[in-house]
Amino acid sequence: MDIKIQKTATPKEKPADETKLGFGHIFTDHMFVMNYDTGEGWHDARIVPYGEITLSPAAMCLHYGQEIFEGLKAYRTADGSIQLFRPQENFKRMNVSAERMVIPPIDEEFVLKALIELLQVEKDWVPHTDGASLYIRPFIFATDPYVGVRPADHYLFMIILSPSGAYYSTGLNPVKIYVEEKYVRAVRGGTGFAKTAANYAISLKGQDEAHRQEYEQVLWLDGVEQKYIEEVGSMNIFFVIDGEVITPQLTGSVLPGITRKSALELCSKWGMKVSERRITIEEIASAYDAGKLDEVFGTGTAAVISPVGHLKWGDKVMEINGNKIGAVSQRLYDTMTGIQYGKLPDDMGWIVKL
Numbered sequence: 001m002d003i004k005i006q007k008t009a010t011p012k013e014k015p016a017d018e019t020k021l022g023f024g025h026i027f028t029d030h031m032f033v034m035n036y037d038t039g040e041g042w043h044d045a046r047i048v049p050y051g052e053i054t055l056s057p058a059a060m061c062l063h064y065g066q067e068i069f070e071g072l073k074a075y076r077t078a079d080g081s082i083q084l085f086r087p088q089e090n091f092k093r094m095n096v097s098a099e100r101m102v103i104p105p106i107d108e109e110f111v112l113k114a115l116i117e118l119l120q121v122e123k124d125w126v127p128h129t130d131g132a133s134l135y136i137r138p139f140i141f142a143t144d145p146y147v148g149v150r151p152a153d154h155y156l157f158m159i160i161l162s163p164s165g166a167y168y169s170t171g172l173n174p175v176k177i178y179v180e181e182k183y184v185r186a187v188r189g190g191t192g193f194a195k196t197a198a199n200y201a202i203s204l205k206g207q208d209e210a211h212r213q214e215y216e217q218v219l220w221l222d223g224v225e226q227k228y229i230e231e232v233g234s235m236n237i238f239f240v241i242d243g244e245v246i247t248p249q250l251t252g253s254v255l256p257g258i259t260r261k262s263a264l265e266l267c268s269k270w271g272m273k274v275s276e277r278r279i280t281i282e283e284i285a286s287a288y289d290a291g292k293l294d295e296v297f298g299t300g301t302a303a304v305i306s307p308v309g310h311l312k313w314g315d316k317v318m319e320i321n322g323n324k325i326g327a328v329s330q331r332l333y334d335t336m337t338g339i340q341y342g343k344l345p346d347d348m349g350w351i352v353k354l
């Protein structure tokens with residue numbers, strides 16, 4: 001399929017201070033769009049000026065949330081070139097999410113090609129500052145004007161781009177996380193493993209209550225017994241207990257993070273003891289009481305590696321590693337960002353250069 005390109009006649013000013021980008025509220029000049037219609041498949045791939053879209057008020061995505069998305073980043077290296085981190089994994093996961101949400105699959109190779117073409121058009125928007133990058137948001141949603149419940153026949157696939165800094169306002173400083181005991185994010189057989197809007201909508205209530213207690217995010221427990229640790233919603237979670245790196249196993253209600261997978265691969269390569277297993281919040285509290293909870297950190301595309309400094313479970317507040325980033329988190333952060341920004345050799349074969 002050909003990709004038509006229509007350039008804007010009114011390009012925007014680029015952000016003057018790349019150290020103050022924040023996350024996800026500045027958008028570039030162009031976006032990628034492609035339509036799907038039953039009987040025709042995906043068609044009309046195009047790069048057009050970034051702008052508003054018109055939708056019927058009856059568009060099915062607005063009523064029943066048939067939507068999926070991805071998140072990845074483009075990084076600027078010291079020699080000025082641009083590179084992506086494991087983008088094939090994002091489009092592979094997008095098809096897993098699509099299957100769960102009864103959305104037609106995409107051609108993974110084609111959308112990667114489309115993304116690269118969009119990035120060529122927008123290359124000057126990729127920040128030059130350390131820690132900043134161009135956040136990439138591919139998404140698909142149902143557009144049929146119909147208020148009955150069924151899978152749609154018409155969809156839009158879009159990619160928008162946002163020059164961004166750290167996801168958390170704390171940057172690489174440890175975040176405060178609160179263990180959610182009232183609400184749940186996902187249940188067995190549900191959509192927890194898919195990157196779909198519903199999983200994030202459902203998390204807002206817990207996040208809102210956490211914010212009122214001055215915690216940044218919530219740590220979700222399993223939706224059945226509310227005992228086993230799952231994930232944070234904006235990131236997967238890792239614990240270092242007595243030297244062992246542990247993360248909850250993928251049981252269907254946890255997002256299979258690409259940063260999670262990369263962190264596991266790096267720790268294994270470094271010869272660390274690594275486990276993907278079910279882990280209870282009681283086990284974490286006991287390890288803390290025994291002085292064996294060395295580190296807690298989150299992994300995510302937006303969050304990168306985010307150390308957790310405080311973990312609150314009921315009345316118990318656990319201060320981790322003196323509220324400082326730990327050795328494993330720091331090594332992962334340095335290695336991951338080193339590879340992403342081209343400061344370290346890509347010996348894992350994770351980089352796609354533009």
Ligand code: COI
Nearest residue numbers: 071072234300301302303
């Ligand atoms: C990402 O890390 O890319 C995500 O999609 C998580 C989102 C909360 C920003």
